[in-house]
Amino acid sequence: MAILDIRKYPDTVLSKKAESVTDFNADLQQLIDDMTETLRATPTGIGLAAPQVGVSKRLAIIDLGRGTNEFSLYVIINPVLSEKEGCIETVEGCLSIPDMEARIQRYEKVRMRGLNREGRAVELDANGLLAIALQHEIDHLDGLLLINRLSPIKREFFKKRFKKTYK
Ligand code: NI
Numbered sequence: 605m606a607i608l609d610i611r612k613y614p615d616t617v618l619s620k621k622a623e624s625v626t627d628f629n630a631d632l633q634q635l636i637d638d639m640t641e642t643l644r645a646t647p648t649g650i651g652l653a654a655p656q657v658g659v660s661k662r663l664a665i666i667d668l669g670r671g672t673n674e675f676s677l678y679v680i681i682n683p684v685l686s687e688k689e690g691c692i693e694t695v696e697g698c699l700s701i702p703d704m705e706a707r708i709q710r711y712e713k714v715r716m717r718g719l720n721r722e723g724r725a726v727e728l729d730a731n732g733l734l735a736i737a738l739q740h741e742i743d744h745l746d747g748l749l750l751i752n753r754l755s756p757i758k759r760e761f762f763k764k765r766f767k768k769t770y771k
Contacts, residue, residue, distance in 0.1 A: 605641040608657040613701045613749060613766075615658075622653075622660045622745045625681050628723035635659060636679055636721055644671040649699045651737045653744030656700050664741035668733060678728070683718035683742055685711075686727075694736060698750050703769065704762065708753050710739045 611617055625632065635654065643652040643665060653664040662682045669676025690712030697705045713731040716738055720726045730738055743749070751762050 606638050607645050608638050608642045610642065610646075610652075610699050611656055611658055613751070615700075617655050617658050617660055618700055618744070618749060619747045620655065620660050621747045622655050622662045624662050625719070628719075628721070632663075633721065636663070636665065639663075639665050640667070640677060643667055646699055648697070650733075651741045652699065653741045655744055655747075662745045664744065666734065666737045666741060668737070678734075679721045680716070680738070680741060681719040681721070681723075683716050683738070683745070685714050685739070685742065686717050687713075687715035689713040692732075692736065696736070696740060696750055698740070700744075701750060704750060706750050706754060706758070706762075708740075708750060710736050714738060 639652050639654065639657060642657060643649050644667065650668055650670065651664060651666040654661045664680045664683070666678040666680065667676055688711040691709055692712040693707055693709045695705050696708045712735060713729070714735045716728045716730065718726055718728075743753070751759055754762060
């Protein structure tokens, strides 16, 4: 396994719509294992999408237990939200925008259809933190970051602050 480099805003791979996974080969299994190790090596991350490690594929992992429980890892491939319900607002952060936290509205409950790492169809009913994490990771696969979820005024504020901090 290997710890991969996490791409940071404004890296262009983060704003591209990722392509469906079609090969469930050894390279994919290696990528999933490397992403898992990379996520668990971060101080606070609970989810990581393939574009965040420079691979524009519809693959993400979520680990709410952060490695404390072998069953806490979700591998999400070609996900589609088939049902969405309710509304919840929480503060989210993102490994690709290290200094930013933002209040974001999401669906409270979702049903996701997708594939597991062997390519078999899976369905997942999620609420609370898992539902939020799923929507956050699916946003990454669509090229959307937290800043794209902000109101236009807040987005401009973030961009100005970002330029000041990083110039
Ligand atoms: Ni993120």
